[in-house]
Amino acid sequence: MDQSEASTGSLVGRDEEFVVARRFLRQAAVNGGSLLISGEPGVGKTALLDAVAEAAAEAGTRVLRAAGVEFEADISYSGLNQLLFPLYDAFDELAPAHREALQVALGFGAGQPPDRLLVSNAVLLLLRSMAAAGPLLLIVDDLPWLDRASSAVLGFVARRLVGTSVGFLGASRSHTPSFFEHGGIPALDLQPLRPDAAGELINQRFPELAPAVRRRLLSEARGNPLALLELPTALTGAQRLAAASLPTVLPLPRRLQALFASRVSRLPESCRRLLLLGALDGTGELGVLLAAAGEYDLDDLQPAERDQLVRVHGNTRRFTFRHPLTESAVVEVASSSDLRWAHSALARTLVAHPERRAWHLGEATVGPDEQVATLLEQAAHRILRRGDAVGAVASLTRSAELSPDPIERSRRLGQAAYIGADAGGELVNASQLLDDARRASQGDSLYATAAAVHLLLNGDGDVRTAHRLLVGAIESGNHGYDAEDQSLIDAMLTLLLLCYFSGEPRMWEPFFAALDRLTPEAPELLTVAAGTFGDPARTGQAAVRRLDALVGGMGDEIDPTQIVWIGVASIYLDRLPDCREVDWRVVRLGRDGAAPARRHLGALLHLCFADIHTGRWDEAIELADEGLRLCREHGFRFFMWYFQYVQALLAAARGDADASRALTDRMLSFAAPRRARAAEFLAYHAEGLNDLACGDSESAYETLSLLSPAGTIAPYVPHALWGCLDLVEAALRTNRFTEAAAHAAAIKEANLGALSSRLALLSAAASAYVAPDDQVEDAFEAALMLPDVERWPFDLARVRLAYGERLRRNKATAKSRAQLRAALVAFERLGAQPWVERASKELRATGLVKPRSVTRPAVLTPQEREIAKLAGSGLTNKQIGEKLFLSHRTVGTHLYQIFPKLGITSRAALRDALAALTDAEDGDSQLGQLPDQ
Ligand SMILES: Nc1ncnc2c1ncn2[C@@H]1O[C@H](COP(=O)(O)OP(=O)(O)OP(=O)(O)O)[C@@H](O)[C@H]1O
Ligand SMILES: [Mg+2]
Numbered sequence: 001m002d003q004s005e006a007s008t009g010s011l012v013g014r015d016e017e018f019v020v021a022r023r024f025l026r027q028a029a030v031n032g033g034s035l036l037i038s039g040e041p042g043v044g045k046t047a048l049l050d051a052v053a054e055a056a057a058e059a060g061t062r063v064l065r066a067a068g069v070e071f072e073a074d075i076s077y078s079g080l081n082q083l084l085f086p087l088y089d090a091f092d093e094l095a096p097a098h099r100e101a102l103q104v105a106l107g108f109g110a111g112q113p114p115d116r117l118l119v120s121n122a123v124l125l126l127l128r129s130m131a132a133a134g135p136l137l138l139i140v141d142d143l144p145w146l147d148r149a150s151s152a153v154l155g156f157v158a159r160r161l162v163g164t165s166v167g168f169l170g171a172s173r174s175h176t177p178s179f180f181e182h183g184g185i186p187a188l189d190l191q192p193l194r195p196d197a198a199g200e201l202i203n204q205r206f207p208e209l210a211p212a213v214r215r216r217l218l219s220e221a222r223g224n225p226l227a228l229l230e231l232p233t234a235l236t237g238a239q240r241l242a243a244a245s246l247p248t249v250l251p252l253p254r255r256l257q258a259l260f261a262s263r264v265s266r267l268p269e270s271c272r273r274l275l276l277l278g279a280l281d282g283t284g285e286l287g288v289l290l291a292a293a294g295e296y297d298l299d300d301l302q303p304a305e306r307d308q309l310v311r312v313h314g315n316t317r318r319f320t321f322r323h324p325l326t327e328s329a330v331v332e333v334a335s336s337s338d339l340r341w342a343h344s345a346l347a348r349t350l351v352a353h354p355e356r357r358a359w360h361l362g363e364a365t366v367g368p369d370e371q372v373a374t375l376l377e378q379a380a381h382r383i384l385r386r387g388d389a390v391g392a393v394a395s396l397t398r399s400a401e402l403s404p405d406p407i408e409r410s411r412r413l414g415q416a417a418y419i420g421a422d423a424g425g426e427l428v429n430a431s432q433l434l435d436d437a438r439r440a441s442q443g444d445s446l447y448a449t450a451a452a453v454h455l456l457l458n459g460d461g462d463v464r465t466a467h468r469l470l471v472g473a474i475e476s477g478n479h480g481y482d483a484e485d486q487s488l489i490d491a492m493l494t495l496l497l498l499c500y501f502s503g504e505p506r507m508w509e510p511f512f513a514a515l516d517r518l519t520p521e522a523p524e525l526l527t528v529a530a531g532t533f534g535d536p537a538r539t540g541q542a543a544v545r546r547l548d549a550l551v552g553g554m555g556d557e558i559d560p561t562q563i564v565w566i567g568v569a570s571i572y573l574d575r576l577p578d579c580r581e582v583d584w585r586v587v588r589l590g591r592d593g594a595a596p597a598r599r600h601l602g603a604l605l606h607l608c609f610a611d612i613h614t615g616r617w618d619e620a621i622e623l624a625d626e627g628l629r630l631c632r633e634h635g636f637r638f639f640m641w642y643f644q645y646v647q648a649l650l651a652a653a654r655g656d657a658d659a660s661r662a663l664t665d666r667m668l669s670f671a672a673p674r675r676a677r678a679a680e681f682l683a684y685h686a687e688g689l690n691d692l693a694c695g696d697s698e699s700a701y702e703t704l705s706l707l708s709p710a711g712t713i714a715p716y717v718p719h720a721l722w723g724c725l726d727l728v729e730a731a732l733r734t735n736r737f738t739e740a741a742a743h744a745a746a747i748k749e750a751n752l753g754a755l756s757s758r759l760a761l762l763s764a765a766a767s768a769y770v771a772p773d774d775q776v777e778d779a780f781e782a783a784l785m786l787p788d789v790e791r792w793p794f795d796l797a798r799v800r801l802a803y804g805e806r807l808r809r810n811k812a813t814a815k816s817r818a819q820l821r822a823a824l825v826a827f828e829r830l831g832a833q834p835w836v837e838r839a840s841k842e843l844r845a846t847g848l849v850k851p852r853s854v855t856r857p858a859v860l861t862p863q864e865r866e867i868a869k870l871a872g873s874g875l876t877n878k879q880i881g882e883k884l885f886l887s888h889r890t891v892g893t894h895l896y897q898i899f900p901k902l903g904i905t906s907r908a909a910l911r912d913a914l915a916a917l918t919d920a921e922d923g924d925s926q927l928g929q930l931p932d933q
Contacts, residue, residue: 013197028167039190042226068145079150098122144178177669192223503677564602574756652690655833697733711742797826
């Protein structure tokens with residue numbers, strides 16, 4: 001113990017972790033191996049890496065380090081370059097093919113575009129040969145921010161080190177998406193410090209704190225070292241001594257971000273500008289910083305150094321941010337003109353680095369500029385030669401965007417579309433591709449661009465690039481905005497989806513601009529969908545009647561495309577249950593191979609959504625499985641998150657918290673690098689519900705606020721509508737009465753209730769949740785009296801539960817029981833276990849013993865009941881299957897589960913058992929009179 005304590009240096013409370021790390025070091029030095037450290041922001045991953053690096057060096061291991069940088073452009077292999085640069089001289093020891101691949105990849109030489117596998121093998125061989133001279137340790141911090149190419153290579157290498165004397169130690173924030181494939185690598189999950197260690201750390205650094213302040217900080221920081229060290233610095237001297245009262249500090253760690261922003265804002269402008277240069281450059285080279293800084297110099301950095309935000313290492317001519325959150329904050333607080341200033345200063349400085357320079361120029365330029373466009377195009381070709389098609393498309397589309405000449409613009413877009421379309425497949429021969437791309441001219445057709453968009457999305461491309469590409473193609477097309485031009489309308493519909501995926505209001509601007517220009521006028525469907533799918537809280541109401549007309553007129557519709565698009569327009573106005581029949585038509589066509597897979601997917605998803613809200617949960621789960629299978633079979637990777645959401649939401653609702661969490665984690669890691677914020681929003685909703693189900697209302701509140709902050713319905717985040725009541729509930733459960741009331745008011749203000757009967761229920765309930773005691777009954781009764789509330793069983797049952805809880809607290813026991821019982825019956829039918837338990841507990845608290853018995857007969861789900869009824873009436877499994885659009889095998893499985901639930905063993909007994917069941921349920925209404933058993 002003594003020894004490890006000595007070696008953890010200034011680390012507090014990390015003895016156990018350090019023992020694990022040292023064991024890893026010893027093993028890696030003789031037999032290789034990898035270890036990943038994960039943990040929340042500021043928990044001490046980097047600090048632990050530092051301590052390990054020091055221990056390794058002391059033990060005679062050579063240490064190579066690199067770290068991902070959040071704001072750097074995704075320049076391929078920049079991370080690997082950082083890591084392997086010190087070994088440059090040893091490249092000569094590699095066989096020529098490997099040497100050349102490595103040199104080209106790392107930007108030291110020109111040549112054939114290197115194959116990623118060749119680069120990976122070259123790295124592995126290089127490391128092995130270096131390790132002959134003594135053990136080697138690679139340390140890579142902040143893996144999620146490492147460029148894609150380096151991540152892939154290091155993921156490959158890290159899994160093949162056993163048997164060498166090379167170790168790989170990586171660190172990443174938990175639940176942060178990354179391109180680094182970590183499956184199979186042992187992980188060390190760094191937990192917050194234990195209370196005694198947290199106390200010790202705060203005593204060491206801030207001995208002067210008054211006991212009350214110390215207690216408060218310890219409780220707010222929850223063992224997070226960063227918070228422990230940072231929070232006191234935001235207090236005034238008087239506050240630290242408890243002579244002045246403490247501000248209402250917000251919970252951690254998400255709130256830390258704001259703290260960093262305020263510390264940055266306090267710095268003098270010259271200092272902030274230097275920091276901005278540093279953050280955007282991302283290399284930490286003081287030379288670059290000072291060269292770009294113009295009138296500013298090192299002295300201007302001093303306030304940040306004094307404030308412990310950055311560290312300047314004079315001897316190595318480098319500077320580092322003490323924490324990545326500072327970097328985020330620096331960029332966050334910068335104005336757009338500051339950003340442009342910094343990018344152009346860096347572009348002027350980085351003449352020797354054409355790619356980085358082009359990227360900075362692209363970001364610094366506002367209007368059309370042929371010179372910058374040319375540089376970006378050249379950079380794109382260089383990037384492509386390194387084998388990074390996605391990066392090349394990004395650079396080319398920015399180049400097109402800045403092109404003053406429309407012909408040049410469409411030529412560049414054509415190239416981007418062409419390369420993008422190919423990026424979905426294997427990139428066999430980059431130079432061939434380049435030649436073809438050069439020949440592709442005139443912007444290609446809109447269809448080719450739309451195809452490229454889909455390929456990009458289903459590959460590694462991001463939504464913003466796809467959006468840029470399609471906007472470019474629409475704006476430079478020679479369609480004259482003719483509303484009859486089907487390729488234009490299709491492209492507009494695809495653009496509508498991209499805008500939605502992006503989750504960013506400003507992405508909608510070009511869509512609406514193009515919509516306005518359509519002549520003689522935009523097709524009805526497009527206009528309606530724009531109103532209901534973009535920002536329904538603000539524009540949905542105006543489209544309600546027109547949407548109803550579209551949905552109502554769909555009876556004989558057979559065109560899958562039309563059906564699915566009307567479905568898209570229906571989602572947030574809860575009209576999907578009215579589309580079930582036509583959606584099933586598309587699904588059957590799809591199953592027969594007679595409808596395109598994408599339409600089949602769309603219809604499946606719409607059925608899932610309808611099923612979730614109308615309580616057909618078993619069917620939703622089956623259909624989501626079918627959707628995921630289809631995505632896999634047809635390579636529609638991008639659409640998987642839809643179905644994962646369905647599964648995550650229902651797993652949460654049914655109490656399978658782990659499964660739900662695993663699915664939302666997967667959605668989030670997919671979404672972030674692709675900037676698909678819509679997928680994040682869906683994940684937040686499911687995660688929030690999961691937290692509520694687990695009773696973790698604090699997390700629920702934090703997560704649901706990311707979907708839409710309390711007090712506003714986030715613009716262009718239609719999914720905010722689906723989480724609105726959950727947020728009010730989470731706020732109330734965490735005693736945030738002001739926030740709850742603010743959100744209920746926002747819901748009312750936005751008149752969400754006018755959009756659908758479901759939203760009417762949710763909005764009325766939101767008002768009831770926050771109503772004062774003397775109005776609460778009227779408010780809840782008003783909500784329950786609304787038309788069609790029975791269509792939405794889960795929502796309704798939750799409102800009843802909340803009502804029952806309030807009534808019980810107000811001592812209206814009999815009324816409370818009635819609500820709670822009705823809620824319990826509904827939850828049991830749905831299989832919503834966490835809520836079954838909550839309702840049962842509440843019922844017990846009203847003094848009812850064994851409340852569950854009242855619902856004993858109600859064991860069948862709605863779908864099971866339907867199947868049982870049909871089977872009881874004499875239909876075969878096949879006939880039932882055809883009626884309900886299920887396979888006969890599925891019907892069989894259901895019956896197999898239904899028989900024991902009803903206590904019967906044959907079909908013949910079904911009819912009687914069902915009749916008995918109905919009688920028993922009728923008896924439910926005689927409250928409290930059923931015998932317990
Ligand atoms: N056990 C510890 N004892 C003392 N100081 C610590 C300890 N752990 C972390 N710190 C300090 O807390 C701050 C945050 O730690 P660190 O930067 O290592 O967090 P991190 O997990 O790498 O965060 P991020 O995810 O943001 O990279 C640093 O100033 C670090 O020196
Ligand atoms: Mg770190």
